[in-house]
Amino acid sequence: MLRRLLVLGATSRLRNARRNPEASDWATRLLARRPFKVAAVALANKMARIAWALLARGGTYTASTAA
Numbered sequence: 001m002l003r004r005l006l007v008l009g010a011t012s013r014l015r016n017a018r019r020n021p022e023a024s025d026w027a028t029r030l031l032a033r034r035p036f037k038v039a040a041v042a043l044a045n046k047m048a049r050i051a052w053a054l055l056a057r058g059g060t061y062t063a064s065t066a067a
Helices: 002-019 025-033 036-057
Strands: none
């Protein structure tokens, strides 16, 4: 269930990146290299790793200025 939600959120983020390419440089470059669904799973993996690191080490998420 969690995996599905992460992929769904990543899919939404990539659709937004397609409409507004300058907003997300990393996602736009990933979409240029990989098919949409592969990019969605890659982004979901990245989000899962960030969530795990926050839970394991404690802390709060702060988006970088490039994001």
